[in-house]
Amino acid sequence: MKKSVLIIDNDPIYRTISQKIIEKLDLAETIFVEKNGYTAIDFIINVLATKSKLPEIIFLDIEMPVMNGWEFMDEYCKIENTLLTGIEIYIVSSSISQVDKDKAKSYSEIKDFISKPLTIENLKTILG
Structure with missing residues (x-):
């Protein structure tokens, strides 16, 4: 069954x-x-409020204005317990920093850290 995705x-x-x-x-x-993370959190909150279907996969950048990926994760973790189902989150970043890779591992919600760009192989593995 095909999944819904949030980029x-x-x-x-x-x-x-x-x-x-x-x-x-x-x-x-x-x-x-x-x-950005702010509009994404707003989107998720609106989906919850309307009881619509949440995305099953999130591809999340780290470096963004307004609310970056890490700030998004902090806010997501605050509302995660209100979700009826878990969302698989993949960091997709141009960052080569080991600090970012280690930080991604500190969140149980993050499934993997993928270097940009997403490849067809990445997408087929995750969504196929």
């Missing part, structure tokens, strides 16, 4: 390319996109 990234070109690849490969039922 959180401030780069509009990256968001569009990722979305188009997922659509072309027909790997997701629904694709949502948000430009």
